[in-house]
Amino acid sequence: MSGSIIKLNSAIISAGSVVGKKEREGPLGTYFDLHDEDDRFGQKTWERAEAEMQRLAANIALSKCDMNEKSIDAIFAGDLINQCTSSAYGLLEYEVPFFGLYGACSTAIEGLMLSSVMTSFGVYKRCLSATSSHNCSAERQFRTPLEYGAQRAPTAQWTVTGAGAFVTESADSENACGKARITEAMPGISVEKGIRDAGNMGAAMAPAALNTLLRYFDESGKSPSDFDLIATGDLGYEGISILLELLGAEGIDASGVLNDCGMMIFNRETQDTHSGGSGCGCSAVVLASYLLPRLERGEIKNMLILGTGALMSPDSIKQGLGIPGIAHLLHIKGSEVR
Amino acid sequence: MSGSIIKLNSAIISAGSVVGKKEREGPLGTYFDLHDEDDRFGQKTWERAEAEMQRLAANIALSKCDMNEKSIDAIFAGDLINQCTSSAYGLLEYEVPFFGLYGACSTAIEGLMLSSVMTSFGVYKRCLSATSSHNCSAERQFRTPLEYGAQRAPTAQWTVTGAGAFVTESADSENACGKARITEAMPGISVEKGIRDAGNMGAAMAPAALNTLLRYFDESGKSPSDFDLIATGDLGYEGISILLELLGAEGIDASGVLNDCGMMIFNRETQDTHSGGSGCGCSAVVLASYLLPRLERGEIKNMLILGTGALMSPDSIKQGLGIPGIAHLLHIKGSEVR
Numbered sequence: 001m002s003g004s005i006i007k008l009n010s011a012i013i014s015a016g017s018v019v020g021k022k023e024r025e026g027p028l029g030t031y032f033d034l035h036d037e038d039d040r041f042g043q044k045t046w047e048r049a050e051a052e053m054q055r056l057a058a059n060i061a062l063s064k065c066d067m068n069e070k071s072i073d074a075i076f077a078g079d080l081i082n083q084c085t086s087s088a089y090g091l092l093e094y095e096v097p098f099f100g101l102y103g104a105c106s107t108a109i110e111g112l113m114l115s116s117v118m119t120s121f122g123v124y125k126r127c128l129s130a131t132s133s134h135n136c137s138a139e140r141q142f143r144t145p146l147e148y149g150a151q152r153a154p155t156a157q158w159t160v161t162g163a164g165a166f167v168t169e170s171a172d173s174e175n176a177c178g179k180a181r182i183t184e185a186m187p188g189i190s191v192e193k194g195i196r197d198a199g200n201m202g203a204a205m206a207p208a209a210l211n212t213l214l215r216y217f218d219e220s221g222k223s224p225s226d227f228d229l230i231a232t233g234d235l236g237y238e239g240i241s242i243l244l245e246l247l248g249a250e251g252i253d254a255s256g257v258l259n260d261c262g263m264m265i266f267n268r269e270t271q272d273t274h275s276g277g278s279g280c281g282c283s284a285v286v287l288a289s290y291l292l293p294r295l296e297r298g299e300i301k302n303m304l305i306l307g308t309g310a311l312m313s314p315d316s317i318k319q320g321l322g323i324p325g326i327a328h329l330l331h332i333k334g335s336e337v338r
Numbered sequence: 339m340s341g342s343i344i345k346l347n348s349a350i351i352s353a354g355s356v357v358g359k360k361e362r363e364g365p366l367g368t369y370f371d372l373h374d375e376d377d378r379f380g381q382k383t384w385e386r387a388e389a390e391m392q393r394l395a396a397n398i399a400l401s402k403c404d405m406n407e408k409s410i411d412a413i414f415a416g417d418l419i420n421q422c423t424s425s426a427y428g429l430l431e432y433e434v435p436f437f438g439l440y441g442a443c444s445t446a447i448e449g450l451m452l453s454s455v456m457t458s459f460g461v462y463k464r465c466l467s468a469t470s471s472h473n474c475s476a477e478r479q480f481r482t483p484l485e486y487g488a489q490r491a492p493t494a495q496w497t498v499t500g501a502g503a504f505v506t507e508s509a510d511s512e513n514a515c516g517k518a519r520i521t522e523a524m525p526g527i528s529v530e531k532g533i534r535d536a537g538n539m540g541a542a543m544a545p546a547a548l549n550t551l552l553r554y555f556d557e558s559g560k561s562p563s564d565f566d567l568i569a570t571g572d573l574g575y576e577g578i579s580i581l582l583e584l585l586g587a588e589g590i591d592a593s594g595v596l597n598d599c600g601m602m603i604f605n606r607e608t609q610d611t612h613s614g615g616s617g618c619g620c621s622a623v624v625l626a627s628y629l630l631p632r633l634e635r636g637e638i639k640n641m642l643i644l645g646t647g648a649l650m651s652p653d654s655i656k657q658g659l660g661i662p663g664i665a666h667l668l669h670i671k672g673s674e675v676r
Contacts, residue, residue: 004411006461045657073342074525082420083651084440088528092662097525099448100649100664102422102440110437114452121459123344187412187435190426311438313421319383324426326436 005219006185010116010168011176012332013126014067015288016060018053020135020161023277023285026266031289032162033060039136039161047081050134053163053281054079054090058130061165061288065175069094072167073124076111078102079132079280080159081141086132090163096128105205105234106188107131108164108284109307109328115168116182116330125169132163133279142198142314155200157236157262158273164284180295184331186216190311192324198317202239202275205308208325209235210246212306216329217252224254229303231291232327233283234262236276239308261286283307295334305330343557344523348454348506349514350670351464352405353626354398356391358473358499361615361623364604369627370500371398377474377499385419388472391501391619392417392428396468399503399626403513407432410505411462414449416440417470417618418497419479424470428501434466443543443572444526445469446502446622447645447666453506454520454668463507470501471617480536480652493538495574495600496611502622518633522669524554528649530662536655540577540613543646546663547573548584550644554667555590562592567641569629570665571621572600574614577646599624621645636674643668 017032024035034056036042041052054077062068075094077087078101087100103110111129118124136146138159144150171181191211195204209232217223224230235243240260247254261283262276287305294300307330312323355370362373372394374380379390392415400406413432415425416439425438441448449467456462474484476497482488509519529549533542547570555561562568573581578598585592599621600614625643632638645668650661 047653047657048659078438078440080421081651082653083418083442083649085649085651085654088649088662089654089659092528092530095527098528098664099452099525100416100440100442100647102416102438104421104438114437117461118455121461123455123459187437189433190430190436192430309438311421311423311426313419313423315385315420316423316427319385321386321427324430326438 006117008116008120008182008185009171010119011171011179011181012166012292013169013175013179014061014065014167015292016057016064016165017285017289018057018163019285023160023162023265026271028265028290032285033289046134046136047085050086050132050137051090054086054130054132057163057165058091058128061167065167069096072096072126072128074099075128076101076114077130078107080104080138091130103326104309104311105278105280106307106309106326106328107280109305109330112166113185113187113328113330116185119168119170127168128165130165131280131284133159133281135159135161138279152274153199155238155275157201157234157275157278159279160265160277160282162281162285164281164288166288178296178335180292180335181333182330183333186212186329188212188326188328190324190326192322194322196320196322200238201278201310202236203242204310204323205235205325206239206242206246209243209306209308209327212327212329214250224252224257227257227302227304228300230254230258231303232260232306233308234278235260235308236262236278238275295332298334301334303332305332344455346454346458346520346523347509348457349509349517349519350504350630351507351513351517352399352403352505353630354395354402354503355623355627356395356501357623361498361500361603364609366603366628370623371627384472384474385423388424388470388475389428392424392468392470395501395503396429396466399505403505407434410434410464410466412437413466414439414452415468416445418442418476429468441664442647442649443616443618444645444647444664444666445618447643447668450504451523451525451666451668454523457506457508465506466503468503469618469622471497471619473497473499476617490612491537493576493613495539495572495613495616496604497617498603498615498620500619500623502619502626516634516673518630518673519671520668521671524550524667526550526664526666528662528664530660532660534658534660538576539616539648540574541580542648542661543573543663544577544580544584547581547644547646547665550665550667552588562590562595565595565640565642566638568592568596569641570598570644571646572616573598573646574600574616576613633670633672636672639672641670643670
């Protein structure tokens, strides 16, 4: 039974996104709900700015469906920063049961998955999941503070400054009408293939995405052609090219359908992000404000989204350990597909 | 509906504990499954030692019920260290879906709670939850490396070197016979009351324990006298004295029944731990190897355990923020109580 698909029946009834200046200037910029021109969101530190973004994203998601903290039964949230303080502080004002998560950049999908399990199986009526990343807090957390001006490798990705939040309910609820529905989950298994370079997380995470996709295709009997889109969270150009190659070696051609939120969010030619965007916020805001509306309009009928995460820490990198990757998969259907 | 009790029907069919030298020398020392005389567990760094402890605890828990990784459907795990690497690396060899958690010292109970929800509601047949803390990795993570010889305040606690793992199934399963059963959960709400001292986490967490207990007593109609034991995870002597006072102000007398895993695990007179033990591993090993056997023998018929956590990071402390606390509650019944 280990590693099998969980059948779900939930709907994302609302979502909110908050981004920074660079994300606003990217190709998806106008879709996001809120941005700040100096990425500080009125706060004195980058960590507090990130927490504030998460608070704002959660507020937006709730206000869009005319709800408030009293309407939700539990929060599932996490982020990249030490001890997940962006979530802990950002969502502190919510007097709601709080489940702290750590899935690195997979956290958006991990949180959505657990919210979806809870609402599908009747544990809770309505859940909020939230996550965030901030370029400036992440760079000093995982690599070097921006002030050092360290040169970035071509394989390096640009941590997205963004926070996303989602409200989920059972797909049988009234509020689910016309919304995207989460029908299956395939939780990720940690995979470590010897990548030790914190500037090449795409390579560390691609084998985990492969692992999850192979298990999903194997059990479901489906193939890439069954989907309009298979979106990974933040493999970037480097990771996606590796994943396509790894899938090809298994005889699977996903080239027409595979895309990456980290590739969608920035303009490769003009925004100088090297291998593309990354971070918990990357998949969160792209799903919340770009993909979900397309699902709701029926432009996407069937998609897989894989939250990809690199489970290293600054200390594990210094101690020379490989970077474990993980990829949590959700099958999301557009509103018209029953 | 926010903040209400989740009715559960799961059983802890097996548990494993691994501790360090000081924990072995404490009053519960002989109960633990495994210890290491130099706290290194054969590893070169404290972080890797902690990861190894978590691996060993999980192996012990599985071997005690004659199972292996193929027997479990999912792992719920987390720890205190940056980006939860003790869990990510310690459990990397398990090819099992992995849900990373961050609940600070509440993680043992958060993981057990989610495992219990999954097995009670039929999402999964069998889950493993695991957590750890290590005195040497935690001190340099949150306060100062031990080599600095910093003087500890009287309110400071001693992070337990320990890892615990639990295997859960539905209480209706064959393996549940004679085992302790988890019948209710009351997930915690984050509470921050202005404590800014990383050397006084008992004071930061006590209001969160109060919040959860008041909500639980209010909804269930129960009182402390309905339980043989109400065990908090790691409030320590300072936090317990605050909690008793806070409960007293609400007209609730818990003095005869309230105890703390951090007070149980060390000898206050001879082990110089100041306010008692703390850390994810504290509640995990005390529950796994001291309380669970008592529940299984029927010596404890009804208990509440509250995983208490302080959701700060080194950065949030340096930035002058208050420490949010959280307390996840489980109602566990002994084997003879139906």
